[in-house]
Amino acid sequence: MKTYLRLVKYLKPYIWPHLVFAVVCMLGHSATSGAMPFITKKIFDDVFANRDHAVLAVLPFIIVGVFLFRGLASFGQDFLMAYISGRVVTDIRNKLHAHTLTLPLSFFHRYPSGNLVSRITGDVGVAAGAMTDAVVSMMRESTSLIALIIAAFYMDPWLAVISFVVFPASVLPVMKLGKKIRRFTGKGQAKVGHLLGLLHETIQGTRIVKAFGMESYEQERFAKESERLFRLGIRATRTRAMIGPMTELLSAFAIGGVVWYGGASVIGGSRTQGQFMAFLTAMFMMYQPFKKLASTNSMVQQGIAAAERVFEILDTRSDIQERLDAKSAAKFSHEIEFHDVSFSYGNKPVLRNIDLKIGSGQMVALVGISGVGKSTLADLVPRFYDVTAGKITLDGVDVRDVTLESLRSQIGIVTQQTFLFNDTVRNNIAYGDRSKGMDAIITAAKAAHAHDFIMATPQGYDTVVGELGLKISGGERQRLSIARALLKDPPILILDEATSSLDSESEKLVQDALERLMAGRTTLVIAHRLSTIRKADRIVVLVGGKIVEQGTHEELLAQKAEYNKLYALQFAESSEERNVGKLLH
DSSP states (O other), X not given: OHHHHHHHGGGGGGIIIIIHHHHHHHHHHHHGGGHHHHHHHIIIIIIIITOOHHHHHHHHHHHHHHHHHHHHHHHHHHHHHHHHHHHHHHHHHHHHHHHHHXXXXXXXXXXXXXXXXXXXXXXXXXXXXXXXXXXXXXHHHHHHHHHHHHHHHHHOHHHHHHHTTHHHHHHHHHHHHHHHHHHHHHHHHHHHHHHHHHHHHHHHTHHHHHHTTOHHHHHHHHHHHHHHHHHHHHHHHHHHHHHHHHHHHHHHHHHHHHHHHHHHHHHHTSSOHHHHHHHHHHHHHHHHHHHHHHHHHHHHHHHHHHHHHHHHHHTOOOSSOOOTTOBOOOOXXXXXXXXXXXXXXXXXXXXXXXXXXXXXXXXXXXXXXXXXXXXXXXXXXXXXXXXXXXXXXXXXXXXXXXXXXXXXXXXXXEESSOOOOSSBHHHHHHTTOTTOOHHHHHHHHHHTTOHHHHHTSTTGGGOBOOGGGTTSOHHHHHHHHHHHHHHHOOSEEEEESTTTTOOHHHHHHHHHHHHHHHTTSEEEEEOXXXXXXXXXXXXXXXXXXXXXXXXXXXXXXXXXXXXXHHIIIIIHHHHHHHHHHHHHO
């Protein structure tokens, strides 16, 4: 109930005037339910039995008026509640999306993309829909039930007592079934998230799937997960489907008792046919809202299960928090320094006692075997993660003492896995600084050797690059990402293996673009390309999460230690590959 009440708070902005008018419409629609038994009594007693022509002349107009009012009220409540439901869904989705953007990278390691998409789309819709539908049902059906109960007791208290015997007997099994539905719904939504994750992987990895001929495997894997979701859905549907028949069966006992007792009294002359039919009408109408209220419980349980998954994300707090007294960072001009920095992923140590200075305008390269912590060390500067021990300073100021926006605005990042949005070339470059005009975008593209290939496309800068930029080549994607960083014009640059996995021609263009990008900037490079490493002012060698060597390329080779081993294993191999490539061409 606590979860549901928390969900209901999202209705607050729409109480006036939308919810108020919706409630008025509901009450008007429901209240007229109590008029139906009296209309039935008039038809049987005054029209059929007494043949009262005056009543017959007026009654059709009353019936049309009542149903016209009910129709308008029904339209009003349905439209207004649909509007409120849509607004609540939109509000929660926007809030959930905005919140996920504030969470650290470690959060996205725990929650796969399919899981998050399922919660932001499916769970939010189920939760908000169940809330608004439940509010409608509880108000409308409760009002109808109350009106009909009053009418029933007014017409015949004794028959009313007989008809209400089944109500307490119906509540307990309905509540138990509702809890089962909630459990099934929670599991089902989790399965949907897993299914979306598989679908996302398969679509993005289509090239690998086809290259390895794994279409049948992926089809089987998806089909198995779909089957699990189907079976879980069927179990939930079976449980929900039991509520209606159970309520109707219990209602049948009460109706049977009323027919037996009331029918005998009509035959005996103590009740008129009109009185009995009016009461029977009220009774039949009464069990319809009661049945809907019973179904509402299952709807609420589904909504609670979905809301719990939504609130689990909203309640997740980022471990990257701005301090209350955080100030805007001054423009970087002097030095980045790591002071005895250590970092762990949970209980797994990654970096240990890192002491490192990077002067303004310097290019420092980080090298080491895969998994040694190079990228993690670079990720600590823009605070994608926070240090476990020690501190990192920019011009002597701890990065935790400045606002995230002002810190990250001074850092440009170009990575091996270039991410482009399914948008135009123009907007992808301008993502670095959306305040810049077209002239600045073109200048950045030219500096990144991207202008020529952009102009060769049908729409030029208005060409849509496709999801993840798959409509253009890897080298072209990389040059667009460099143009994006150039447009941002940050004083600090992080290059994470930005030239790996490119052919020789693309690498030359990208390398030249990178040199233009790095000019005059403080650059932290993670790379294994010899051409990049050679030009570094300093090379830092990491082993086991610690710095074991520092120096220029020549100095480290002369030491014949760790860097020399890496050079022999990786860099020399790359040089041989290039030489072979030249011979072949």
